[in-house]
Amino acid sequence: MSVTETLKRYILDDCGLDAAGFAPASALEDERGGHRPEDILPGAKSIIVFLKKIPDGIIQAAFRAKEDGHADAFSIYASYGRELTPNMHLFFMQYNIAQYIERNFGFTAVPVSSGPMQNVTPVNIPLPTFTGAKANTAILDPVRAAVAAGLGEIAWNNAFVTEENGPRQGIGLVLTTLELDYDSPYDGPKLCNPEKCGICIRLCPTKAIPEAGGKTEEFMICDKVYNVSCVNSNACAVASMAFRQEFAGKYKVPDQILTDHPTDEELKKAYAEKPIASWSFSHYPDYYCDLCRLYCPLGNWKERFYDTGFSSFDVKETGK
Numbered sequence: 001m002s003v004t005e006t007l008k009r010y011i012l013d014d015c016g017l018d019a020a021g022f023a024p025a026s027a028l029e030d031e032r033g034g035h036r037p038e039d040i041l042p043g044a045k046s047i048i049v050f051l052k053k054i055p056d057g058i059i060q061a062a063f064r065a066k067e068d069g070h071a072d073a074f075s076i077y078a079s080y081g082r083e084l085t086p087n088m089h090l091f092f093m094q095y096n097i098a099q100y101i102e103r104n105f106g107f108t109a110v111p112v113s114s115g116p117m118q119n120v121t122p123v124n125i126p127l128p129t130f131t132g133a134k135a136n137t138a139i140l141d142p143v144r145a146a147v148a149a150g151l152g153e154i155a156w157n158n159a160f161v162t163e164e165n166g167p168r169q170g171i172g173l174v175l176t177t178l179e180l181d182y183d184s185p186y187d188g189p190k191l192c193n194p195e196k197c198g199i200c201i202r203l204c205p206t207k208a209i210p211e212a213g214g215k216t217e218e219f220m221i222c223d224k225v226y227n228v229s230c231v232n233s234n235a236c237a238v239a240s241m242a243f244r245q246e247f248a249g250k251y252k253v254p255d256q257i258l259t260d261h262p263t264d265e266e267l268k269k270a271y272a273e274k275p276i277a278s279w280s281f282s283h284y285p286d287y288y289c290d291l292c293r294l295y296c297p298l299g300n301w302k303e304r305f306y307d308t309g310f311s312s313f314d315v316k317e318t319g320k
């Protein structure tokens with residue numbers, strides 16, 4: 001078995017991950033300074049990307065909260081479907097894979113944390129980490145890396161999506177000086193068609209997602225130009241960080257931002273004044289709006305969640 005095949009088998013069979021792809025480090029050399037593979041690991045040759053599917057049972061727990069008003073069920077989704085468990089699981093897998101490469105092949109490998117943890121204070125970062133000029137604060141962009149490794153595409157809601165699971169998976173990354181056989185950037189069937197679907201656009205409570213055909217931003221992977229929609233991250237922050245009571249579920253929060261599209265200054269002020277929570281892992285609890293991802297119909301959503309009775313949201317009736 002080749003080194004590439006041996007490594008892939010280790011990732012899939014021994015680590016129990018659901019998909020793996022390899023991209024040359026040069027695939028992301030167009031990223032901004034400090035966020036290119038070579039900036040993180042001089043001499044980097046390969047980006048190893050792997051996916052871990054989030055179980056359907058965890059996703060449906062979010063529907064118990066959103067559709068049945070069972071607010072506590074959302075904690076299951078928050079803990080197991082969002083940052084905490086998927087991030088921790090991927091952290092350890094990244095470590096294992098890096099260690100496996102160094103031990104077995106003698107090349108340097110570095111695990112790259114790929115999920116944003118928002119337990120930062122406004123002293124360090126004046127805006128929530130996913131907003132403002134440095135909107136993507138990831139060390140290495142996991143979504144672009146996953147596209148470069150041929151695993152899926154970037155959808156209109158900015159989520160990484162696969163044919164099998166839509167947006168319902170975590171992404172792990174390892175950089176290494178080991179050279180591998182590379183997968184081609186994703187070139188499969190177009191998964192997201194916002195003109196035909198548009199569910200995320202319609203469900204977004206703060207109109208953060210542009211209309212189909214709206215503003216996009218270009219980026220390059222392996223000399224190919226890709227487009228990603230310009231989601232208004234300040235607008236997303238209003239809902240996903242609950243700057244108004246309507247987005248906070250059972251928790252009490254002050255109505256700090258009354259507009260849907262705050263300026264950086266308005267968001268910065270509200271963020272600095274946001275009361276620190278004593279009951280959360282983070283200083284500022286994550287409220288996870290996530291409507292654009294939870295109801296994204298990709299990855300056989302209808303068969304998994306509507307036909308099974310886990311959700312009453314009919315994507316056929318409600319889709320455009």
Ligand code: SF4
Nearest residue numbers: 155192197198200296
């Ligand atoms: S909800 Fe529809 S338009 Fe939005 S990302 Fe998913 S497939 Fe694309």
Ligand code: SF4
Nearest residue numbers: 204236239289290292
């Ligand atoms: S998480 Fe909510 S507020 Fe943010 S873009 Fe998605 S639907 Fe809109």
